Amino acid sequence: MIALTLAEIARVTGGELRTAGEHTPDTVVDGTVDTDSRLIEPGGIFAAKPGAETDGHRFIGKAIERGAVLALVERPTDDAVSQIVVPGVVSALADLARHVVARVRDGGALTVVGITGSNGKTTTKNLIARILTDEGPTVYPHASFNNEVGAPLTMLRVRHDTRYLVCEFGASAPGEIARLAGLVTPDIGVVLMVGMAHAGGFGGIEATVKAKSELVGAIRPGGTAVLNADDPRVAGMATLARGRGVEVRWFGRGAAADVRADEVVVDAAGTSCTVYADGTAASLRLRVLGEHHVMNALAAIAVATRIGVTLAECTSRLETVELAERWRMQPLGTERIRIINDAYNASPDSMAAALRTLAQIVGPGERTVAVLGAMSELGEYADDEHDRVGLLAVRLNIQRIVVVGQDARRMYLEAIAQGSWDGEAVFFPDADAAFEYLVAELREGDRVLVKSSNAAGLRHLGDRLGESVS
Structure with missing residues (x-):
């Protein structure tokens, strides 16, 4: 972050400044800002954001141990660090970001x-x-x-x-x-x-x-x-x-x-x-x-x-970019058995694109295997869209379809409903069961796509498969 005084940060965020140690309102800070106490660096600013499962205020001490010099808080604590008490930490981050970008842009x-x-x-x-x-x-x-x-x-x-x-x-x-x-x-x-x-x-x-x-x-x-x-x-x-x-x-x-x-x-x-x-x-x-x-x-x-x-x-x-991001069409394994881990996110469009890619990259004597989990946040469209994915996998002649998780089961049902398809579809309630099946089933020449939304957790299954065939 750019250098700002404690007083300026308090003013921008609409907070009340409570200094600690040798700090005064004119003390300048310029460290990075983070909501994760484990990522705080010396001179950093810790944003103690309350969350659904835990409360960032509990980790102010850990942030101090890592070098935090300021905490944005929604309630004052006894921790020995300067604090700015704000109505909402998330809103304060937005206000501070707006101010910092505007200052940099102006200069x-x-x-x-x-x-x-x-x-x-x-x-x-x-x-x-x-x-x-x-x-x-x-x-x-x-x-x-x-x-x-x-x-x-x-x-x-x-x-x-x-x-x-x-x-x-x-x-x-x-x-x-x-x-x-x-x-x-x-x-x-x-x-x-x-x-x-x-x-x-x-x-x-x-x-x-x-x-x-x-x-x-x-x-x-x-x-x-x-x-x-x-x-x-x-x-x-x-x-x-x-x-x-x-x-x-x-x-x-x-x-x-x-x-x-x-x-x-x-x-x-x-x-x-x-x-x-x-x-x-x-x-x-x-x-x-x-x-x-x-x-x-x-x-x-x-x-x-x-x-x-x-x-x-x-x-x-x-042309120097080898990987867009981890868990996004990430090649794992070896040329003998190639795993493509694309299970960080999924929608009907990205699921279709990934399946088409799998169908395109297979060579003579190689087999396509699609390991598919649920797509999240589709609401009332979820059933129809999962049906379409199962149908598309069959139409692309994916040779093995492995569906994982109850929320994705309709993909499996749609695939097996296609009587003219000569491939095989199987369903497993969880990733562990799917892993055991795949370890025994995969063979040389397989090209395996692992695809689901983040919430389905198949990215970790993809990692395990990559390690198992390497």
């Missing part, structure tokens, strides 16, 4: 990029960061820090020399993206796609469209909206952008896009294509597995070329 050349979409946010964030890091100091989220806590914590990592801040904005209800993006008013806003992810929380697909468009509404006038030309729901957001004096920059597979891809070829080692941007062309060999990541790469290139990075520089940097 430097900071460009803020915001990203949202039903799928692909984290991968696109990492691809943009990979390109921009070579241009100057870049701050971007760890993992999927995209909610009301994670996004402000990322913003608070900027310093006066930061040139680029890349923010990922997720949401499970209307209004959340508007609040988060409103903290930084992005110069560039990226909307990747609108699908069924979180549709249950939003109340349907049209409400999801409205929620994702909140990012476009938060872009500062004169900024740029980078929109998916291939998704009609996203393309419709251009009217909102232009009505606010925001430029529209298109990415997609079609000829009308400002940044597009052609000649796409997928294999087990990655995806090759030719990228066209503003009248120039370059070949791209993505090592990140899956054809769907081409669109994420196009979005990243659309952002970077808008900033001034050449297409050749974009593609050469993207």
